[in-house]
Amino acid sequence: xxxPLLAVRDLxxxxxxxxxxxxxxxxxxxxxxxxxxxxxxxxxxxTLRAIMGLVRKREGSVFFNGSDLIGLPLHRVAHQGLGxxxxxxxxxxxxxxxxxxxxxxxxxxxxxxxxxxxxxFPNLKERxxxxxxxxxGGEQQMLAIARILRTGVQMLLLDEPxxxxxxxxxxxxxxxxxxxxxxxxxxxxxxQNFRFAARIADRFYLMEHGKVLEGFPxxxxxxxxxxxxxxxxx
Amino acid sequence: MTMIFGIPIQALLGQLLVxxxxxxxxxxxxLGLAVIFGLLRIINFAHGALYMLGAFIGYLLLVHLxxxxxxxxxxxxxAVGVFGMAVERAAxxxxxxxxxLYGLLFTFGMALVIEGVFRFYYGVSGNPYAVPSLxxxxxxxxxxxxxxxxxxxxxxxxxxxxxxWLLIEKTRLGSYLRAATENPELVQAFGVNVPLxxxxxxxxxxxxxxxxxxLAAPVYQVSPLMGSDLxxxxxxxxxxxxxxxxxxxxxxxxxxxxxxxxxKVFYPEASNLVVFVIMAIxxxxxxxxxxxxxx
Numbered sequence: 001x002x003x004p005l006l007a008v009r010d011l012x013x014x015x016x017x018x019x020x021x022x023x024x025x026x027x028x029x030x031x032x033x034x035x036x037x038x039x040x041x042x043x044x045x046x047t048l049r050a051i052m053g054l055v056r057k058r059e060g061s062v063f064f065n066g067s068d069l070i071g072l073p074l075h076r077v078a079h080q081g082l083g084x085x086x087x088x089x090x091x092x093x094x095x096x097x098x099x100x101x102x103x104x105x106x107x108x109x110x111x112x113x114x115x116x117x118x119x120x121f122p123n124l125k126e127r128x129x130x131x132x133x134x135x136x137g138g139e140q141q142m143l144a145i146a147r148i149l150r151t152g153v154q155m156l157l158l159d160e161p162x163x164x165x166x167x168x169x170x171x172x173x174x175x176x177x178x179x180x181x182x183x184x185x186x187x188x189x190x191x192q193n194f195r196f197a198a199r200i201a202d203r204f205y206l207m208e209h210g211k212v213l214e215g216f217p218x219x220x221x222x223x224x225x226x227x228x229x230x231x232x233x234x
Numbered sequence: 235m236t237m238i239f240g241i242p243i244q245a246l247l248g249q250l251l252v253x254x255x256x257x258x259x260x261x262x263x264x265l266g267l268a269v270i271f272g273l274l275r276i277i278n279f280a281h282g283a284l285y286m287l288g289a290f291i292g293y294l295l296l297v298h299l300x301x302x303x304x305x306x307x308x309x310x311x312x313a314v315g316v317f318g319m320a321v322e323r324a325a326x327x328x329x330x331x332x333x334x335l336y337g338l339l340f341t342f343g344m345a346l347v348i349e350g351v352f353r354f355y356y357g358v359s360g361n362p363y364a365v366p367s368l369x370x371x372x373x374x375x376x377x378x379x380x381x382x383x384x385x386x387x388x389x390x391x392x393x394x395x396x397x398x399w400l401l402i403e404k405t406r407l408g409s410y411l412r413a414a415t416e417n418p419e420l421v422q423a424f425g426v427n428v429p430l431x432x433x434x435x436x437x438x439x440x441x442x443x444x445x446x447x448x449l450a451a452p453v454y455q456v457s458p459l460m461g462s463d464l465x466x467x468x469x470x471x472x473x474x475x476x477x478x479x480x481x482x483x484x485x486x487x488x489x490x491x492x493x494x495x496x497x498k499v500f501y502p503e504a505s506n507l508v509v510f511v512i513m514a515i516x517x518x519x520x521x522x523x524x525x526x527x528x529x
Binding site: 053074079151 | 410412415421427428
């Protein structure tokens with residue numbers, strides 16, 4: 001395979017005095033969907049936040065398209081082509097759905113137009129003038145993903161997109177991610193819903209104690225059932 | 235003579251006008267404070283000093299350089315805004331990660347320094363700033379005599395307040411500002427230069443204070459203490475309106491000016507007190523302020 005789009009090397013991160021990541025290594029290749037698995041508190045969310053630069057105290061390397069993001073100020077990272085959908089979704093209450101949608105600046109060509117997005121999410125179009133947080137949880141998650149699709153980023157960091165959502169909405173998000181994948185989007189996903197992750201991911205990384213324990217492709221999922229049972233309790 | 239509640243209508247309207255004028259300044263100043271507090275989470279104690287600085291720059295431009303009122307309306311907000319941005323870059327931006335108390339103490343100290351410098355050179359007595367000839371004189375409205383300059387102050391402040399409100403509520407820059415007020419980290423992670431946004435916001439708040447200062451120069455005396463006299467009431471306005479609420483700051487500013495004016499007619503002894511009585515009542519009944527969202 002060619003160079004990975006995202007290569008994380010020996011990434012450490014701290015919250016205050018707490019050492020949260022202890023040297024994470026992972027690769028994501030162009031067009032892949034990769035899922036981080038692991039119990040609560042092993043550092044999956046912190047890994048995404050440290051890649052973005054939202055965790056200030058960090059060491060190691062985050063190579064994206066060959067250049068290291070570690071030294072960049074936070075607002076330059078998105079412009080390298082990296083989009084972030086936080087766990088809490090981050091929909092703004094004082095902004096309308098429309099304003100939420102166009103808030104993230106376009107960083108590269110090739111993003112969806114607002115019309116395309118509304119075709120994909122007709123609910124959002126109907127409610128484009130209501131405050132963002134008046135939407136249902138599922139609609140807010142759709143909006144959180146949709147607004148990043150407008151920006152033309154090459155890669156999405158998605159933190160638990162199905163958390164707290166009804167099964168029918170989870171299925172729609174699964175379809176959405178499949179659509180994005182077909183369009184060539186690279187995705188790094190944190191997901192507790194193992195069955196959901198198994199349907200859409202190409203590869204998995206298993207995390208424990210702030211480190212990546214091992215990585216394996218979806219084809220080897222069956223062979224890893226025992227480890228997963230042990231580490232995840234699923 | 236027409237009477238209302240035993241008060242001559244001219245006296246009533248006269249005091250309401252004075253109230254409206256004061257309210258115009260309250261609104262412009264509390265608007266800037268609310269914008270700064272909303273985004274920077276800094277209680278800008280230097281706001282009164284920036285207002286005084288605006289009036290003084292206007293006065294000095296006139297006295298030393300012969301630059302009149304109309305160009306000063308542009309130059310003064312620019313100068314105070316640039317000064318504000320320099321202060322934010324050099325000092326305030328280093329305090330955001332610390333306890334909010336540091337920002338408060340810094341701006342308070344800065345206010346003392348600015349006022350002290352002007353007091354050293356110009357004393358505490360006021361310096362008159364003549365009403366520009368274009369706006370001199372008055373208009374007889376039939377029921378009362380309206381000095382043209384005071385009418386202009388009310389109109390100008392309304393335009394400035396509505397303009398600022400539109401900027402924040404209806405433009406893309408405003409949507410960045412509102413979003414960053416809620417969650418600055420995420421907005422920055424989306425690729426918006428939030429540190430620059432903070433600098434511009436403090437500059438905008440400072441420019442509004444400077445503009446209020448030059449508008450006030452012909453109404454009040456230009457004196458180093460003019461800001462500290464006003465700022466306490468303006469803080470009460472912000473608290474009553476709801477910390478960080480833009481609309482709340484504007485509406486409350488005018489309302490309290492009028493309430494003060496009315497009190498002067500009916501119970502003059504309480505006119506300096508009424509704002510704080512209202513503040514106490516609002517804090518008891520609605521701690522988040524009249525227009526504030528409950529945190």
